[in-house]
Amino acid sequence: MTGAQAAASPAREADSATASAVKAFQADGRHAEARERYAELVARHQRRAGRIAFHYLRDSAEVDEAVQDAFVRAYSHLSTFREELPFEVWFTRILINGCLDRIKARTRRERWLVAMPESPHANTDFAERVAGSGPSPEDQLLSRERRQRLATALAKLPERQRSVFMLSHYEGCTSREVSALTGLNESTVRVHLFRAIRRLRTLLAPEAARESSGSAAGEKRRVNP
């Protein structure tokens, strides 16, 4: 077991305890207290939920809505939550299902709409666009390009491979947890993960090699003018 997962276990126990408490409050009709306890769960899982939703939807407004919907849905169906599964896994499944529904709806909608040409700042607010004391414009441009390449490479993966890769690598889920989340067999999860990283390596490695060779040449030039 990795350090991160060892640390995750007490957190999961705490989540289960909180979820059970919320369930009990709901059953007693003490809704204000239930909400208060549930807010703890929201605070703990919100960022992670946003991350997962973002990798599915890649649109900040839609991510907001998907995360909100997932938390509201989880709260209203908390009576069906069983303690055998960690709350995180149960909740993530709700979230992923919501994201997939949104993708389906978006695909249906886009069939009837003509896409507008996308501006480089389309996904950022005005406040985020104004000059600040962050990284230099060159760094921003480079990192944006790298993320763009990564997003393109990820988009080329089949749906299942992408989900398995994201959940395993980004969220640190084991194959058993990914299996519970996606409904896939554990061995299928392993196969998807293996294929996903092999494909990503093929898609991204040449560019990475080119970049590293380019930077090495630059350094050489700097050292030996």
Added chain:
Amino acid sequence: MSILDRMTSHWASTRHLTDDVLAEIWTSAVADGRTASHPHLSACSECRYRYADFTRFLDEIKDDAYAEVDQVMSAERLAAQQTQILRRLEALERPARVIAFPKATRPAISPSRAGQRWVATAAAAGLLIGVAAGQFVDFRRAFAPAHRSAGSFVADSAPVRPGNVTPVSIIGPIDEAFIYGDTELSARSVRDSSLRALDDFTPRARDFDR
């Protein structure tokens, strides 16, 4: 262990791992939630280096993905999202407010409608009574000028003295004959001498009777 086995295992341990094997080692480690282990990795520094490079590549992907999300999901945004979630949860527990369908508002306006109905009935009854009364009472006579009060005409006409009034027939006997087609009468009464000759030429009705 035989010499052949020793040689095979030595050959296997000295042969470098392919990219696919490195991916497999990484997959098993991630899937099981444990650190990567392979006999060759602990023995071969070159493969260990390549494996480290491989994991660095994947970690960079992860870091990029995290950075991208962090850029989009700022702390303020998360706080606003949390507030919104709690507001929605609160709204969820409040009993739903039923917005009345327009049909349900009918009782509210029915009294005025009933009033309108009464007005319509009264108007219809009034009309019927008026028509029935019109059959039995001659209103023209009832409201004739003779029955009007004398005072109401004082200003309109000067006082008329009955002795001065002479009935005059506007239509004379000639014109009457002309109008009613009595041409004979009309011919006899032609007084103009210039027309008498013409009149003589004109055949009469009595000439044809014979």
